[in-house]
Amino acid sequence: xxxxxxxxxxxxxxxxxxxxxxxxxxxxxxxxxxxxxxxxxxxxxxxxxxxxxxxxxxxxxxxxxxxxxxxxxxxxxxxxxxxxxxxxxxxxxxxxxxxxxxxxxxxxxxxxxxxxxxxxxxxxxxxxxxxxxxxx
Amino acid sequence: xxxxxxxxxxxxxxxxxxxxxxxxxxxxxxxxxxxxxxxxxxxxxxxxxxxxxxxxxxxxxxxxxxxxxxxxxxxxxxxxxxxxxxxxxxxxxxxxxxxxxxxxxxxxxxxxxxxxxxxxxxxxxxxxxxxxxxxx
Amino acid sequence: xxxxxxxxxxxxxxxxxxxxxxxxxxxxxxxxxxxxxxxxxxxxxxxxxxxxxxxxxxxxxxxxxxxxxxxxxxxxxxxxxxxxxxxxxxxxxxxxxxxxxxxxxxxxxxxxxxxxxxxxxxxxxxxxxxxxxxxx
Amino acid sequence: xxxxxxxxxxxxxxxxxxxxxxxxxxxxxxxxxxxxxxxxxxxxxxxxxxxxxxxxxxxxxxxxxxxxxxxxxxxxxxxxxxxxxxxxxxxxxxxxxxxxxxxxxxxxxxxxxxxxxxxxxxxxxxxxxxxxxxxx
Numbered sequence: 001x002x003x004x005x006x007x008x009x010x011x012x013x014x015x016x017x018x019x020x021x022x023x024x025x026x027x028x029x030x031x032x033x034x035x036x037x038x039x040x041x042x043x044x045x046x047x048x049x050x051x052x053x054x055x056x057x058x059x060x061x062x063x064x065x066x067x068x069x070x071x072x073x074x075x076x077x078x079x080x081x082x083x084x085x086x087x088x089x090x091x092x093x094x095x096x097x098x099x100x101x102x103x104x105x106x107x108x109x110x111x112x113x114x115x116x117x118x119x120x121x122x123x124x125x126x127x128x129x130x131x132x133x134x135x136x
Numbered sequence: 137x138x139x140x141x142x143x144x145x146x147x148x149x150x151x152x153x154x155x156x157x158x159x160x161x162x163x164x165x166x167x168x169x170x171x172x173x174x175x176x177x178x179x180x181x182x183x184x185x186x187x188x189x190x191x192x193x194x195x196x197x198x199x200x201x202x203x204x205x206x207x208x209x210x211x212x213x214x215x216x217x218x219x220x221x222x223x224x225x226x227x228x229x230x231x232x233x234x235x236x237x238x239x240x241x242x243x244x245x246x247x248x249x250x251x252x253x254x255x256x257x258x259x260x261x262x263x264x265x266x267x268x269x270x271x272x
Numbered sequence: 273x274x275x276x277x278x279x280x281x282x283x284x285x286x287x288x289x290x291x292x293x294x295x296x297x298x299x300x301x302x303x304x305x306x307x308x309x310x311x312x313x314x315x316x317x318x319x320x321x322x323x324x325x326x327x328x329x330x331x332x333x334x335x336x337x338x339x340x341x342x343x344x345x346x347x348x349x350x351x352x353x354x355x356x357x358x359x360x361x362x363x364x365x366x367x368x369x370x371x372x373x374x375x376x377x378x379x380x381x382x383x384x385x386x387x388x389x390x391x392x393x394x395x396x397x398x399x400x401x402x403x404x405x406x407x408x
Numbered sequence: 409x410x411x412x413x414x415x416x417x418x419x420x421x422x423x424x425x426x427x428x429x430x431x432x433x434x435x436x437x438x439x440x441x442x443x444x445x446x447x448x449x450x451x452x453x454x455x456x457x458x459x460x461x462x463x464x465x466x467x468x469x470x471x472x473x474x475x476x477x478x479x480x481x482x483x484x485x486x487x488x489x490x491x492x493x494x495x496x497x498x499x500x501x502x503x504x505x506x507x508x509x510x511x512x513x514x515x516x517x518x519x520x521x522x523x524x525x526x527x528x529x530x531x532x533x534x535x536x537x538x539x540x541x542x543x544x
Contacts, residue, residue: 003148003149004146004147004148004149005146005147005148005149005152006144006145006146007144007145007147007152007167008142008143008144008145008168009142009143009144009145009167009168009171009172010140010141010142010168011140011141011143011168011171011172011175012139012140012141012172013139013140013141015172015175015176015179016141016143018179019175019178019179022178022179022182023392025388026388026389026391026392027388027389027392027393028392029392029394031143031145032144032145032146032147033392033394034392035145035147035171035174035175036147036148036151036397037391037392037396037397037398037399038171038174038175038178039147039151039155039171039174040151040397040398041398042155042158042174043151043154043155043158044398046158049520050517056365056371058330058332058373058400058402060330060402060404062404062408086363087361087363088361089359089360089361089373089375091358091359091375093328093406094406097406097408099328099375101330101361101373101375103361103363103371103373109458112457116297116298116299117298117299119298119309120295120298120299120300120305120306120309121299122301122305124309125308125309125312125408126309126312126313126316126404126408128330128402128404130330130332130400130402132332132334132398132400134365134366134369136334136369136397136398159528161524162524162525162527162528163524163525163528163529164528165528165530169528169530170528172533173527173528173532173533173534173535176533176534177534180534185384186381192501192507194466194468194509194536194538196466196538196540198540198544222499223497223499224497225495225496225497225509225511227494227495227511229464229542230542233542233544235464235511237466237497237509237511239497239499239507239509245322248321252433252434252435253434253435255434255445256431256434256435256436256441256442256445257435258437258441260445261444261445261448261544262445262448262449262452262540262544264466264538264540266466266468266536266538268468268470268534268536270501270502270505272470272505272533272534275420275421276418276419276420276421277418277419277420277421277424278416278417278418279416279417279419279424279439280414280415280416280417280440281414281415281416281417281439281440281443282412282413282414282440283412283413283415283440283443283444283447284411284412284413284444285411285412285413287444287447287448287451288413288415290451291447291450291451294450294451294454303415303417304416304417304418304419307417307419307443307446307447308419308420308423310443310446310447310450311419311423311427311443311446312423314427314430314446315423315426315427315430318430
């Protein structure tokens, strides 16, 4: 069990009431849990915004397996110098389309560049990158 | 002076330390102020996401005053039924370009539709909509 | 080989020049490829914004495997009525933290609700949801 | 009348059909107009993401005029070295709340820092920053 520090927070009654409703809807056990998550989210956003330190990115791409050479390029990119593909997951969406999720690691710039290279490949129809801090 | 409610929050020491650093950088007077803002931001995002109630939107558009009929269309839109332009601000960016900020009010769908109509006008080069709750 | 339709687009020379630079940086083979991706991205965003039809979501969560009961809850959620977890991927970030990517399917509201429930679990430190259309 | 360059774009029939429906809904006069806007949006996002050059930001804040010293701080910030407040607009939301839109100019880092300082002020309840390129 990790040690925690307890401190007091002051809020306007109506704001607190709306917050309690929201976190109950979302299923939080208590206010501390919910506030902890808000703080982590803010810290991650600040890290990303200022490009501080290493990030982990989840890149989701959708591609037509008959049109492109994504699999080949992906293997090639795993050997790139600055970033590393930690893991991938494949899903067959339909007859033509594959969904692939790549977990990539590196500094913000490198991870973004890698995502853009993959998105630009012929056959890749969609790509979205989510970034967060490993120290979250 | 508005009445406030005080309650306790428990956080892991390293998370709290990183949060304290962030809010000091940003100039917050204390943790309550910062947490209050995080909570308000979350409530606003939830309201927008689920399209609950009325919203206020700030629509920033950039247009070429020689190419389009934005001013005319804008005046026309002020008389639309579901939304209302509360106020506008004009800035002359350069010889050709104007920046215009419109504060619009209404339900999420109406405000988004209005933003899209303006963005689609010939001469409008860029448009971005920020939404928030009036009850923030 | 899929049939394509060819049509003309008119652009200002300086805008076209900047676009050509950007797409070359990103590694696009030609303008059609790049414009196709911009159009797909816009269609997906419109679908999500208006909650039209089914969506696929990639939910990335980071959790402390010693603190929460995420795995149990996740299994439980797979049997929920409105959404379905298509696949998951696990990565051991460090001694304490796990990264889990879930591919979930359903209507926008259901997928968001599921993401919120998981984010709210004790032990889950971070969660981000990317949404896109299966018809991308 | 500005000179334009015309070039050909190839798209899959079903993608083009969905795009035509979307741009008709939004009120675009033709495909070139819509594609031009998509390209500008992408260029602006790339500029912002990589912090290239100067940006213009629209900062929308909501504050309680009885609680904070925002007006004073705002005047103070106009004299800051790296950024400049080009213009502001005030709106009385209700008895307590003011909405203020500031158009700020500078490099990405400076504009973000200014936005954070204002958001952190006691009395400021909400703040959202939209960034774009003046060369849009």
